[in-house]
Amino acid sequence: MAEYRRLRVALLGAGAVGSQVADLLLRHGDELADRAGASLELAGIAVRDVDAPRDVDLPRELFTTDAESLILGSDIVIELMGGIEPARTSILQAIGSGADVVTANKALLATHGPELFEAADRVGASVHYEAAAAGAIPIIRPLRDSLAGDRIVRIMGIVNGTTNYILDRMDTEGADFADVLADAQRLGYAEADPTADVEGYDAAQKAAILASLAFHTAVPLDAVYREGITTVTASMIEEARAAGFVIKLLAVCERLDVDGTESISVRVYPALVPHSHPLASVHGANNAVFVEAEAAGSLMFYGAGAGGVQTASAVLGDVVSAARRHIAGGVGVGESTRANLPVVPIGHVTTRYQVTLEVADAPGVLATVAGILSDGGVSVATIVQTVEGDEEPTARLIIGTHRAAEQSLSAAVAALADSSVVERVVSVLRVEGE
Amino acid sequence: MAEYRRLRVALLGAGAVGSQVADLLLRHGDELADRAGASLELAGIAVRDVDAPRDVDLPRELFTTDAESLILGSDIVIELMGGIEPARTSILQAIGSGADVVTANKALLATHGPELFEAADRVGASVHYEAAAAGAIPIIRPLRDSLAGDRIVRIMGIVNGTTNYILDRMDTEGADFADVLADAQRLGYAEADPTADVEGYDAAQKAAILASLAFHTAVPLDAVYREGITTVTASMIEEARAAGFVIKLLAVCERLDVDGTESISVRVYPALVPHSHPLASVHGANNAVFVEAEAAGSLMFYGAGAGGVQTASAVLGDVVSAARRHIAGGVGVGESTRANLPVVPIGHVTTRYQVTLEVADAPGVLATVAGILSDGGVSVATIVQTVEGDEEPTARLIIGTHRAAEQSLSAAVAALADSSVVERVVSVLRVEGE
Incomplete structure (x- = not known):
């Protein structure tokens, strides 16, 4: 194996995604080094409880409860704790100490994204977050980079696997919401407290992230209109089918002309989608993002929206990107929010x-x-x-x-x-x- | 508008894609500047014949037949001439003079990719080519960056719009190849000399590019096994349907274990695809790339595979990326070909x-x-x-x-x-x- 510069990688959090990230980093280290042009050394894993059970067996000596010391000695910091604090503080510490950051924290990005991006911008660090929307599906880079020369007109995304699973089973079996939810909880497709998923909060966070990228505008989470699927009944689905539709929880990000002013709308609700539309065929817990752009036309990105190892794939792709940037020098590419379009309320x-x-x-x-x-x-x-x-x-x-x-x-x-x-x-x- | 550093952009070629790129650059210049953080000044368009008719009306003073002078004064060079020479020489000149390069030239990349990437690597320039495979569909960045932390097992791509259009119409209408081809030529879906498309040469070039990225291995074009669709008959399609299949021209890039040695196979041929597979539903001249990765699972990327303005979208995304890199400093991210896996012949x-x-x-x-x-x-x-x-x-x-x-x-x-x-x-x- 070639001699590479060694980069110290700190992992914060060892849940379903974090433990898979650690496992893959350890198992595929040589291969990842060849791709990154840098040796990726897992310096440690910061957790609240060193002795908590993990999904994957990992070397005990990697674990620490001292996140701050770990962060300060690292080149790349992977934040997979979730939630606002202490994730926010840890990421700001990492940026302040010259590290590049990888995060999958959609709640944090949707509420404090601009603060993090500005902090990174000031020191030329990069913040990567491919795993924060639509799990393993590469959608962040396509929006930020591949479509940066185009004008996106509309995004319609099935970005929450739990609700798609529930609606798909209701559609297939003619079952009612409460019954399918209970079964989904039993099978691990829905959490004990399903509010974030079934009320559309999770989808709204992802919608804010996607819209910010697509329209080069910082979209605050509270500008996202949101309805969940708890009011969807078997008979609504039955009537939808008779009319040629399927009901999907959609995150819609749309460019609008409101009285001559270019504006955007960002909204999450259960919508009727014609059977002929590609999104109608997205079954089970899968995700898909349908993008309409002025020049590129219609594009669709499809894949697994969640799952520990699937999301770990997106995180590790970001780690390789962060390592390449760390080696290449120069400053990280910041977010482009200069279009600063007004977000209109749902009434428009x-x-x-x-x-x-x-x-x-x-x-x-x-x-x-x-x-x-x-x-x-x-x-x-x-x-x-x-x-x-x-x-x-x-x-x-x-x-x-x-x-x-x-x-x-x-x-x-x-x-x-x-x-x-x-x-x-x-x-x-x-x-x-x- | 903010004051940005001005970057001089040279465009080589003003065909179906080039003229759209020039038009969009001129029309959306301010918006692109905001996204790139740099003002993108179209310095000139090098063509063989200044007076040739163009798809789009462009300012006559931009045109020149002196490609070399244009290249040497530019920060970003967009090569859309196609073919091997003088495209290769022009790109090497651009790299030599410190420019970043954007190209959609699949024939050149599939045959001289390593030479270009090495030249760029030596001086820290970047070569962008999102438009070289699957037109407007973002597939290059997902493979190179988003999936860089994963192990890709298999890619199956419908990467040639002309052949998919022909096979789809044969399937729908029960028509024979020659009749549909003639009609496709009349409608502009196939060229007067359709060899590159119908014999699979175009798809083979794209397969070489995709496989090189996916497996971190320089895959030479002559290692790609290739069959076209000229031998496909209406009765073959009929028999396929009866057996539950549709015939698609596929580019398959696959990781294989051959006698204990990790190897890859890259091949293009008309294949039987089960009706239940997402690729079976890709109709008309659309493209789709289905990717199976160890951690991420199955992903699909779908959209328009060709067309001047669609491909221009991908080119302009690359121009914005190239501009960001030019401003950010540091060296461009080179190709990772260090896995260097053997490409096995079709027999295996x-x-x-x-x-x-x-x-x-x-x-x-x-x-x-x-x-x-x-x-x-x-x-x-x-x-x-x-x-x-x-x-x-x-x-x-x-x-x-x-x-x-x-x-x-x-x-x-x-x-x-x-x-x-x-x-x-x-x-x-x-x-x-x-």
């Missing part, structure tokens, strides 16, 4: 909608409903009426609208809910990918 | 096969055929027999084999061709992606 977004209502099965109801929508500036494209019950019959109206602004649609739906002919607004779903 | 490759024979419709034929295969070390998995003709009936045998080494299979097929019971070997197709 225009899509088609599918609105399902329970109404009294009486003459004139259809005309009243259509009138309310029309008065609200929402134009109806299709109405399907089904009647259920024998004694006091209730009709179900499934209304497909033409494109309408969210603010018009929600005002019209509120008016429908108040109307005497509407018994219940069953669901309001947006259509994406037509 | 193991796949399943589908062999179609015309045989006399007589007793004992089946046993004779099975015996010849078995003697040759090829195990039969399925046989379907169909009988055609009335007076002198000819049977067609469609034989699916178990996995066999190519050298055993071809020897057995030669023995079948010599056998008295076989009238004609209709086709031999390999199965990929099971």
Whole structure:
């Protein structure tokens, strides 16, 4: 093996991803050295509890509880602790001491990304985070580098494996949300507290990261509109299928013209996706990111969105990149946020909608409903009426609208809910990918 | 707009891609400057004939026939002339004068890549070539950077849009190769001389580039096994469909263990792909690259494989990367070819096969055929027999084999061709992606 400069690599965290990263670094060290042009020496693994059980058997002498000392003597710091603190402080320490940083911490990047990138920029260090969005799927470099000469129009991503797994099983089995969630928890596809996944918080963090890169704009997490999938029912999925759609939790990042001002919208919600769209065929816990760019046209990136060893692949790719930069000299490439486009609230977004209502099965109801929508500036494209019950019959109206602004649609739906002919607004779903 | 350092960009060639690159550089200059952190000044466009008609209207004063003077005064040189010379000499001049290079020249990279990379390495320049494989699809950075910490097992790529368009239409319409080719030429999907596409030369160049990156090994073009699609008939496609397959021209790059030595195989041929495989759904002139890696699992990259403006997107992404490197200082990241794995000939490759024979419709034929295969070390998995003709009936045998080494299979097929019971070997197709 060639003689390479030795780089000291600090690993912070030894959970599902961290233990796999350590294992692969130790097992494939020579091969990685050949690729990086530098010998990657795992200097230590900082953890809270040295004796905690790990997924992988690792040399005990690598473990330490003193993260700070480990960081200060290292060339590359891999942060896999998750959460905001102490991850944020550790990364700032690493940057301050001249190390390059690799992190998979989407929560931290979505909330404190600009602070970290500015700190790195000041000293010429680099921050790598391929694993922070869509797991093993290479999406960060394509957005930041490969598409840097293009204008991205729209990103639609299935970026949360847990919710895709749940929705896919609901679609396949006709099962209800709660049953599939319970089974997903039993099988390890969903966590004991599934809130971050099923309420869309995880997807919203990834959406903020993707939109920031795609639109060269620092997108704060609280600018991301978010709905989860807990309200999706088996009958909504059934109705969607009948209309030619599948329901997917999408992260949508879109360039918009709002009254002549170039703007962006970033939003996460369960949406109706036509069966013919490539995202409709993304099954199980897989992820996919569909990108539309002015020059490149439509691109799709598909793969495993999570999993310890899959995510470790993305982390190690970043470690090799960080090592190459450390050897090559020069400053790291900073984030480009100079476009600084305004992020508009959901009210400005225009899509088609599918609105399902329970109404009294009486003459004139259809005309009243259509009138309310029309008065609200929402134009109806299709109405399907089904009647259920024998004694006091209730009709179900499934209304497909033409494109309408969210603010018009929600005002019209509120008016429908108040109307005497509407018994219940069953669901309001947006259509994406037509 | 911020004050940026000005970088002089030279463009060599103004064909379908070049004219789009120039147009986008001129139209989106401010936006690209913000992303690159440098002002990108199109210093000139070197062409053979200043007065030739172009796809896009460009300022006449930019054109020159003096490529050398243009190159020597530039910071970034974009080579889009195609072919080996004078492209090779121009790139070496650019590197020698301290410029970073962007090229989409797959023929040059597949034959002279190592020479160019070594020249760049000596002076710390960078060579970018995202557009050289799979057009607008970001695949170079994912392979070189994102997956640099992983071990790629196999790449299967639909990397030639023309042949995918032809095969897809043959599949959809049941039409014959020659008819669809003629129509594709009329519609601009195939060139007047279609040899480079339909005989697989273009795909072989891309396969060499992808394999070099994936396996950190300089793969020479003549080590790539190549078959085109000119022998594919409507009835082969029909038989494939009946057996659950679609025929795709695939570039396969595979890591193999040959007698205990880690080796690679790089090959291009029309293969049977199961309908359930994601590559089977890649229609029209689109491209897709399916990557299997030890840790990351299965990934797919999908998009437009060709087209002037699509390819220009990839070129401009590289221009922004080159500018960032030029500003950041340090040396460019060189190619990693230190694994230097042996490339084995096709004979060592193991796949399943589908062999179609015309045989006399007589007793004992089946046993004779099975015996010849078995003697040759090829195990039969399925046989379907169909009988055609009335007076002198000819049977067609469609034989699916178990996995066999190519050298055993071809020897057995030669023995079948010599056998008295076989009238004609209709086709031999390999199965990929099971």
